Amino acid sequence: MAHHKILTENVHYADQHEIGRYEERGGYQAIRRILNSDPLSIMEEVKTSGLRGRGGAGFPTGMKWSFVPRNTGKPIYLLCNADESEPGTFKDRLLLERDSHLLLEGMMIAAYALGSHWTAIYIRGEYAHPAACLAKAINEAYQRGYLGQGIFGSDYGLDIVLHRGAGAYICGEETGLIESLEGYRGQPRLKPPFPAVVGLYDCPTVVNNVETLAALPWIIKNGAAAYAQIGTEKSKGTKLMSVSGHVKNPGVYEIDLGYPLLDFINNECGGVREGHSLKAVIAGGSSVPVLRADELAGVLLDYESLKTAGTMLGSGGMIVLDDSTDMVEVVANLQHFYSHESCGQCTPCREGGHWVEKVVKRIYEGQGFPTDLMLLDSVCSQIAGHTICPFGDALVTPVLSFIKKFRNEFDEKIMAALDRHLV
Amino acid sequence: MSLENLKAAEDKLAQIVKRYPNKRSALMPALYLGQEAVGYVSAEVISWVATKIGVSSAEVKEVATFYTMYQQKPVGKYHLQVCRTLSCHLAGAKPLVNFLKEKLAVDAHQVTADGLFSYEEVECLGSCGTGPVVQINDVYFERMDSEKLASLLERIKTELPDLRYSTLKDELGVGLADMPRSQLVNLKEGKHGAS
């Protein structure tokens, strides 16, 4: 199947990061075109396109923008979320490194539609190379008058500031990101109020993912209707999938939403490694429930189909597991991540995360007890839904979903331990 | 020496502060500048940042300790960070850590006697398709194995003694964007885009 290339059309050009090349290939046309139009009409266009947030939640982008009050007298801020830290996710990095100007143009369009004059890109601290690419692109844009006062000769002024994080997964959560950008620990805020109303410096704020923003130039150039023709009824457009684990060809792929998951793995990613068979797939980053191979027939890569299958498209960070995988080991690995990355504000998340990690680890190491699965169930039920941010729910997802889907592997390890306890 | 470096960072910080609507937002960039100047976030760095941003040292410390990239104690000239998270784990991250432990004969977070090397395990670096990945200072080396890592440790000292994107030396790395992602290891590019 031929997929549309809305985001990755030019990523294979080694010189795409240069502003001149970007423009030769059609760049900075979309923003030029809209600078005299009514910002609200741009917002309507984005609504019509059906574009949904690519950071994980899939919330309709145009609708999110429409929650921003425009008459408070306060500045409106647009923030680009380039924190990309969800295990299995490396798709934003491709755009940041290979087509930095595409993101900048997307931000210009969004900022103009929102009436924002100061925007920032919050990029994870480890992304030194992508940050260097972006910094260079931003400088080029300022030099040409595409940023700063009166961009492209208009009377609309816009700044983009690059802000580096410093190693904290939770700063990907939008209110954690805002706290961090304000110069504090990246601890998420209680919602409501939502950032659209009370965000950065208590001003109306929109946080959008890199991939979401990068889709905007195409939508403006080709029209919302053209975008809405791609994908399914409710999942419009294309999605970047970053694939890792036991496939022959890991990497970043752009697919039309609605593409069959198994076709994707077999036809695009080369299938699982020689001599092995598919065991399970984590479709959208480590925080979404795992699917067993026997549950994949007919599942499509779009928000609705994956939801029906009991999981989520999330960030599009797909981790493929073949028959050589020890599922208890997978969970032990992931729960270490989650206990390490808790921001520490909520007791259930901070303490519960360590408990879960400890119990899964002892099962994996052959020291588990028959009551451990019940214990995990009870600890998890005290975490999920009892925390400030959705990280608490994410924390319990690997352990609960893997136990549900691969119960026998946990039982076997516990039974073997029981024999050992008895001798 | 470090005081001089901090002094030299002051102009840069003044520039950075101007970018933000609110001075406090420059606290994290200031910590980076301080760390770059001194090598880690020392007590001296904390009080420098506090003075410059206009908050208490306790507040700076509270922030500095929240983020893993602010080193609380000195690290080696080459600080190696091995990703331990799932995709890298599946691709063989653990043997790399074991190799480092044996080869450098120190534990994680300790510095070798010559001051050159230290290492730690870190969480997902956003390089899962080309794992296992080892970050040395701020440069990623992808698709690593013990053999490549061994040769890297040897060659780094002579071929790239100042391995760093130096993202803070000038305008967050301007001018260095053209530096290949890895000069030492010839990497096969990941596959980009479906065809």
Ligand SMILES: Cc1cc2nc3c(=O)[nH]c(=O)nc-3n(C[C@H](O)[C@H](O)[C@H](O)COP(=O)(O)O)c2cc1C
């Ligand atoms: C624990 C947690 C981590 C998150 N990490 C990221 C991230 O790294 N990048 C991202 O874009 N969104 C992340 N999100 C989602 C953001 O909170 C936010 O919804 C998103 O940036 C909105 O952009 P979008 O509407 O364009 O998707 C995370 C959410 C949670 C709860």
Ligand code: SF4
């Ligand atoms: S759920 Fe966890 S990460 Fe989220 S605010 Fe609470 S402690 Fe922090």
Ligand code: FES
């Ligand atoms: S798991 Fe190692 S880079 Fe993502």
